[in-house]
Amino acid sequence: MARWPLHPPPLEDELLSSWIVRLAVTYHVAPFTFCREALALQHPTPRTLDHQPPPALLTRLADVTGCPIARVVATTLQRYEGCLFGAITAPVPAAMLAMMQGIGPDRSCATHWTRARKPWRGADATPWLFPPQQAVTLQFCPHCVRDDAMASPRTAWRLALTTACPKHRVLLREGCLHCGVPVDVVFLSWRHTSFRYCLCGADLGQASTVAAPPALAALTDRIHEAVTTGAVRLDGTASLPAETYFTILRAFVEAVRLTRGRQPWAEACWRTLGVEPVDIRPHLAVPFEAQPLAWRVDTMQLVSDLLTEWPSHFLASCQRVALKAVPLLRRMQGLPPALLRPLVHVLMAQDPPTLTRFMLATPGTSPPSWPDLTVWAGEYLTACRRLGMADQVIRSRSRGLPAPWYTALDDALFAERVDRAVTRAVARASSPMVAGAFLTAPYSRGVAQTGVCTRLLHSPSLLGLPRAETCCTIDSNGNGFLHQEDV
Numbered sequence: 001m002a003r004w005p006l007h008p009p010p011l012e013d014e015l016l017s018s019w020i021v022r023l024a025v026t027y028h029v030a031p032f033t034f035c036r037e038a039l040a041l042q043h044p045t046p047r048t049l050d051h052q053p054p055p056a057l058l059t060r061l062a063d064v065t066g067c068p069i070a071r072v073v074a075t076t077l078q079r080y081e082g083c084l085f086g087a088i089t090a091p092v093p094a095a096m097l098a099m100m101q102g103i104g105p106d107r108s109c110a111t112h113w114t115r116a117r118k119p120w121r122g123a124d125a126t127p128w129l130f131p132p133q134q135a136v137t138l139q140f141c142p143h144c145v146r147d148d149a150m151a152s153p154r155t156a157w158r159l160a161l162t163t164a165c166p167k168h169r170v171l172l173r174e175g176c177l178h179c180g181v182p183v184d185v186v187f188l189s190w191r192h193t194s195f196r197y198c199l200c201g202a203d204l205g206q207a208s209t210v211a212a213p214p215a216l217a218a219l220t221d222r223i224h225e226a227v228t229t230g231a232v233r234l235d236g237t238a239s240l241p242a243e244t245y246f247t248i249l250r251a252f253v254e255a256v257r258l259t260r261g262r263q264p265w266a267e268a269c270w271r272t273l274g275v276e277p278v279d280i281r282p283h284l285a286v287p288f289e290a291q292p293l294a295w296r297v298d299t300m301q302l303v304s305d306l307l308t309e310w311p312s313h314f315l316a317s318c319q320r321v322a323l324k325a326v327p328l329l330r331r332m333q334g335l336p337p338a339l340l341r342p343l344v345h346v347l348m349a350q351d352p353p354t355l356t357r358f359m360l361a362t363p364g365t366s367p368p369s370w371p372d373l374t375v376w377a378g379e380y381l382t383a384c385r386r387l388g389m390a391d392q393v394i395r396s397r398s399r400g401l402p403a404p405w406y407t408a409l410d411d412a413l414f415a416e417r418v419d420r421a422v423t424r425a426v427a428r429a430s431s432p433m434v435a436g437a438f439l440t441a442p443y444s445r446g447v448a449q450t451g452v453c454t455r456l457l458h459s460p461s462l463l464g465l466p467r468a469e470t471c472c473t474i475d476s477n478g479n480g481f482l483h484q485e486d487v
Contacts, residue, residue: 007065013154016075017049018195022152023065050158051077051132052088077129077158083227083242084128084159092127096247102334103251105318106263127250128161130289138184139172139293141165146205151195153183156227160289161249163297164212166224171210174293178202216297219304223249234310238338251334252303258284268320269302311343325350326358333362352383353397360402373408381412391417 006026010019024034035041039057049057053076062069073079078088086093130137138157144165145151156162157172164171175182176198185199198204212220226232226242233239240248256266258281267277275298283295291299306314318328325347332343348355384394391413398409 002064003066004064007067009065009067010071010075011150011152013156014075014152015050015155015158016053016072018152019075020049022150049076050155051129075155077155079155080128080159080227083230084161084246085126088126088129096127096243096250099244099247099334099336100251100254103248103332104255105265105323105328105331106255128159128246128289130158130160131287134290136174136182136184136293138182139163139174140183140204141168141170141172142205142207142209143168143170145196151205153195160291160296161223161246161300162220163293163300164216164220166220168209169212169217169220171212171216171297172293173207173209176200176202176204177207213301215304215308216301218308219300234307234339240336240338244336248307248335248339249303252306253288253299256284256299256302256306257288264321265318265323269306269317272305272317273298273302310339311346314343315346325355329355329358329362348379349383349386352380352387353394353400356380356398356405357400360405373404374412376405377408377412380409381416 008022008026010016020035020039021031023038024031027034027038029038032044035044039060041054041057058069058072058076061067062072065072081087086096138153139162140153140157144154144167162172173183179198179200179202181199183204196203196205222232222234222245226245230242231239232242232245234245256269258266258270258277263277270277270280280295283291284299288296288299306317329344329347332340335343344355344359381394389397394409394413398406401409
């Protein structure tokens with residue numbers, strides 16, 4: 001197919017409909033006429049072209065403009081497939097639904113909201129995309145419109161989760177402040193080819209802006225990172241694939257929506273923003289994509305705060321409603337390991353015996369260090385000691401652990417007992433020996449079972465004997481006695 005003589009390439013992140021308008025303007029043809037005569041499109045609409053353009057159209061544009069087909073596809077919302085969602089034309093993947101069903105501090109029945117949202121299973125209800133029948137399906141950043149040499153709508157402005165500009169860190173707008181016309185009409189009207197000025201003549205680039213709250217600005221940066229790199233790293237956690245991250249984000253968005261009669265955790269979260277749940281419940285009952293920009297901004301700000309410094313802010317929100325550790329973990333089983341492990345680590349400090357028994361009985365929740373029982377026993381004892389538990393209490397509350405785990409714990413308790421006895425014996429010694437001056441050699445657990453254990457303390461330099469060793473004999477009562485032996 002012959003290439004057109006004039007074929008300006010698409011701009012960075014430009015929508016397909018905008019590119020077609022610029023091609024039409026290049027040839028001084030009305031956009032609708034250009035689509036019908038040059039592209040063989042009958043009754044085209046910008047929303048249809050940006051969401052699900054005919055494959056033949058993309059191929060034709062690539063041929064006549066010389067633009068790679070991948071770059072042409074990138075002007076449509078199909079560029080986000082495999083990242084924000086599985087596919088525009090396919091139902092929500094079962095794996096995504098399963099993960100979201102397992103994330104919700106308020107939900108005794110984790111499948112409640114997914115069952116209630118039957119439209120999500122349809123091909124015309126893709127997560128994060130505005131409903132096709134909605135009046136407003138495009139937003140804009142006044143600073144981007146003002147600073148661009150050639151203003152054009154971005155693909156990111158077609159996404160419901162985009163509420164702030166990652167470059168200028170200001171909230172987006174939905175329409176002209178002067179006349180109130182939605183930006184859809186201004187940017188994507190076939191009768192209007194200027195993207196800088198509204199139909200009323202107002203300069204959209206001079207519209208007033210509001211700085212994005214810090215939490216929302218941080219979330220916007222992460223969204224941009226996930227979309228552009230395919231992965232994102234939360235505070236102190238391992239890197240997450242973009243699709244996993246957006247699934248988690250979606251789950252928290254649904255968790256704070258007030259869709260049922262009683263949701264104490266979500267209600268408490270909204271009160272931290274100074275909003276009373278009774279006032280916003282009608283607004284949040286609407287699906288996120290159909291909410292006005294102001295409510296989506298508040299929702300994303302709240303979710304961002306919950307995910308910041310994970311899991312401290314999230315656990316603080318749970319403590320406001322006195323949500324206990326075990327019920328919380330039951331309702332958060334959908335979290336990926338990168339987020340579940342830090343959560344478990346913090347909760348373990350609250351009640352180590354109960355949490356350990358629960359996690360051993362729940363597949364997929366054990367931290368990576370747990371297969372090493374020695375490491376686990378050390379962490380377990382440290383957590384118990386912080387709570388002021390004595391040896392007898394630790395043993396009593398740990399009786400329900402499996403035999404290998406209890407044996408590792410018993411060994412760790414015995415090692416602590418030996419250390420205490422050696423420290424006391426060294427402190428009582430009349431020689432200038434102090435506990436911190438010794439290097440301890442391994443001891444024998446088998447000897448201890450008969451009531452006596454010997455722990456070697458190498459200190460030839462202090463004793464002045466190059467071939468001497470100081471030994472500590474510990475009896476069955478935990479008392480240690482120092483003596484010297486020649487080697």
